[in-house]
Amino acid sequence: METAGKAKGQGLKLAAMIGGATALLAVLFLFAPEEYSFYPRCLLHTLTGLQCPGCGGLRAAHQLLHGNVAAAFHYNPLLVLLSPLLAAFVIAAIGRETTGRTVPRLFKHPLWIWVLVGLLIAYGITRNLPLLRSGG
Numbered sequence: 001m002e003t004a005g006k007a008k009g010q011g012l013k014l015a016a017m018i019g020g021a022t023a024l025l026a027v028l029f030l031f032a033p034e035e036y037s038f039y040p041r042c043l044l045h046t047l048t049g050l051q052c053p054g055c056g057g058l059r060a061a062h063q064l065l066h067g068n069v070a071a072a073f074h075y076n077p078l079l080v081l082l083s084p085l086l087a088a089f090v091i092a093a094i095g096r097e098t099t100g101r102t103v104p105r106l107f108k109h110p111l112w113i114w115v116l117v118g119l120l121i122a123y124g125i126t127r128n129l130p131l132l133r134s135g136g
């Protein structure tokens with residue numbers, strides 16, 4: 001009985017997460033970030049004019065949702081390059097939650113976290129170099 005209740009709770013949690021993510025993606029699809037002011041603004045960019053690794057991410061995601069890969073790449077190239085991995089992680093997590101089976105994890109080793117952190121720092125620095133400025 002307790003196991004069935006726990007499974008039901010997990011199912012509700014998963015449904016809420018998928019529903020919430022779908023609603024957020026629908027808002028992002030329907031309302032272009034450059035046209036609506038209800039989207040959050042980057043504090044670093046507002047205060048310094050510099051671009052953090054996430055700057056342009058909402059605009060890039062909006063363009064990706066519309067199938068405009070080149071426009072998305074203009075706003076945030078790293079997001080476009082990492083989006084297949086991000087999608088794979090989300091699909092694997094959903095599969096793990098719905099089936100209860102473990103899905104092989106490609107980047108299980110903790111070193112990958114440091115690779116990602118290093119990549120974000122290097123990207124954050126290089127995108128602010130005058131010759132490479134993009135998106136914004």
Ligand SMILES: [Zn+2]
Pocket residue numbers: 042043044045051052053054055056
């Ligand atoms: Zn930013």
